[in-house]
Amino acid sequence: MPKDRTPTRIQQKNRAAILEAALNVFSAHGFRGSTVDQIAAEAGLSKPNLLYYFPSKEAIHTALLSGLLEVWLAPLHALNEDGDPMEEILSYIQRKLEMSRDLPRESRLFANELVQGAPRIHEALSSDLKNLVDEKTAILTRWMDQGKIACVHPYHLVFSIWALTQHYADFDVQVRAILGGEDPFEGAGPFVELLYRKLLTP
Amino acid sequence: MPKDRTPTRIQQKNRAAILEAALNVFSAHGFRGSTVDQIAAEAGLSKPNLLYYFPSKEAIHTALLSGLLEVWLAPLHALNEDGDPMEEILSYIQRKLEMSRDLPRESRLFANELVQGAPRIHEALSSDLKNLVDEKTAILTRWMDQGKIACVHPYHLVFSIWALTQHYADFDVQVRAILGGEDPFEGAGPFVELLYRKLLTP
DNA sequence: TCTTGATTTGACCATCTGGTCAAACTCACG
DNA sequence: CGTGAGTTTGACCAGATGGTCAAATCAAGA
Numbered sequence: 464m465p466k467d468r469t470p471t472r473i474q475q476k477n478r479a480a481i482l483e484a485a486l487n488v489f490s491a492h493g494f495r496g497s498t499v500d501q502i503a504a505e506a507g508l509s510k511p512n513l514l515y516y517f518p519s520k521e522a523i524h525t526a527l528l529s530g531l532l533e534v535w536l537a538p539l540h541a542l543n544e545d546g547d548p549m550e551e552i553l554s555y556i557q558r559k560l561e562m563s564r565d566l567p568r569e570s571r572l573f574a575n576e577l578v579q580g581a582p583r584i585h586e587a588l589s590s591d592l593k594n595l596v597d598e599k600t601a602i603l604t605r606w607m608d609q610g611k612i613a614c615v616h617p618y619h620l621v622f623s624i625w626a627l628t629q630h631y632a633d634f635d636v637q638v639r640a641i642l643g644g645e646d647p648f649e650g651a652g653p654f655v656e657l658l659y660r661k662l663l664t665p
Numbered sequence: 666m667p668k669d670r671t672p673t674r675i676q677q678k679n680r681a682a683i684l685e686a687a688l689n690v691f692s693a694h695g696f697r698g699s700t701v702d703q704i705a706a707e708a709g710l711s712k713p714n715l716l717y718y719f720p721s722k723e724a725i726h727t728a729l730l731s732g733l734l735e736v737w738l739a740p741l742h743a744l745n746e747d748g749d750p751m752e753e754i755l756s757y758i759q760r761k762l763e764m765s766r767d768l769p770r771e772s773r774l775f776a777n778e779l780v781q782g783a784p785r786i787h788e789a790l791s792s793d794l795k796n797l798v799d800e801k802t803a804i805l806t807r808w809m810d811q812g813k814i815a816c817v818h819p820y821h822l823v824f825s826i827w828a829l830t831q832h833y834a835d836f837d838v839q840v841r842a843i844l845g846g847e848d849p850f851e852g853a854g855p856f857v858e859l860l861y862r863k864l865l866t867p
Numbered sequence: 868t869c870t871t872g873a874t875t876t877g878a879c880c881a882t883c884t885g886g887t888c889a890a891a892c893t894c895a896c897g
Numbered sequence: 898c899g900t901g902a903g904t905t906t907g908a909c910c911a912g913a914t915g916g917t918c919a920a921a922t923c924a925a926g927a
Contacts, residue, residue: 493695676903
């Protein structure tokens with residue numbers, strides 16, 4: 464196991480390669496469906512070598528999840544009370560949709576975890592995530608009280624945004640099977656924008 | 666392996682128990698994360714006995730999926746061109762939401778399969794499902810052309826209904842972690858009804 | 868160059884898992 | 898009863914899988 468001191472170039476490179484490979488594998492097969500050999504092969508390392516950098520399969524998984532949670536929540540963090548309410552919300556939605564398009568592996572990694580009861584990130588949900596959502600729904604509620612956007616259940620508003628945008632990453636196969644060759648995001652962008660404009664216009 | 670003749674009472678009972686147990690286990694852990702022993706224990710059978718009724722783990726899984734696909738698509742099947750457009754769509758949405766509340770295991774079974782690329786039901790998606798959706802979006806399009814509902818992308822309208830309603834079953838842990846003790850479906854029903862009323866009112 | 872710590876690996880192990888099989892048991896029916 | 902088909906199971910197997918370890922290799926500073 465490498466020391467905790469300043470990591471060498473090799474350590475940085477290999478840790479990064481492992482996390483990148485693990486993202487590919489875990490997001491495609493879930494935790495239980497992925498094997499250490501698979502991740503090692505994808506990272507271009509032997510299995511014992513991989514286990515030299517991370518003590519176990521589970522350690523890789525949690526390192527991935529906790530490392531990506533920040534990235535995943537960044538768009539919501541950026542929601543700014545001082546901006547124009549409708550524009551703030553719509554640009555949050557657009558950022559989430561772009562993340563589904565550009566980071567589908569990350570979306571599916573979390574989807575895999577959540578759909579199976581989030582055994583490994585349950586605590587993060589009810590602490591970090593809940594705090595963030597509480598904070599941002601408070602902003603939404605204030606906007607509603609001020610009549611700047613229509614009055615709807617703020618938590619379910621957030622859920623709906625997550626559901627709508629992440630659907631395109633998580634259930635990509637289904638969407639594409641139905642749309643045929645058409646690019647899903649071509650139509651999705653205008654659709655969700657129209658939807659939330661109509662919903663939130665006072 | 667039991668004969669193909671008219672199944673005995675024992676066969677009916679055990680097959681049903683196996684599928685019920687498999688639904689519990691597969692929906693909670695995914696295909697790869699579930700073991701035959703787990704399913705057998707849950708069904709109150711020994712592993713060899715279970716494999717007397719189904720030739721393999723995969724056979725149980727496909728039997729489950731194909732058996733439930735019909736149930737899963739029934740609400741969309743029921744969408745009737747001759748009814749009142751807005752009421753037809755809203756009651757489709759309510760039925761889907763009720764299914765998320767009453768059949769969350771079924772929802773998660775499909776979610777698990779889809780998020781991992783639907784390796785076992787890919788063909789059903791691009792044949793049965795696509796045909797059904799094509800048929801029903803044609804109805805939606807006609808309603809839009811007649812000015813009976815607002816004009817939006819019909820495929821993305823369907824996707825949004827799936828995403829919004831199934832979110833409450835598939836990501837149940839997350840929803841509950843954020844809502845605290847509140848019943849998710851209490852607020853979800855009125856929220857989605859308002860959302861689609863605003864979206865689809867011409 | 869030499870030394871020392873960092874890195875890599877082949878061989879190995881214990882456990883889990885899907886699946887098999889022959890033998891035993893049960894049940895309906897003549 | 899008795900019998901034959903239907904049902905159940907303990908014992909077992911082969912392969913996969915997470916993880917270990919001692920030995921080998923490499924890399925950079927003295």
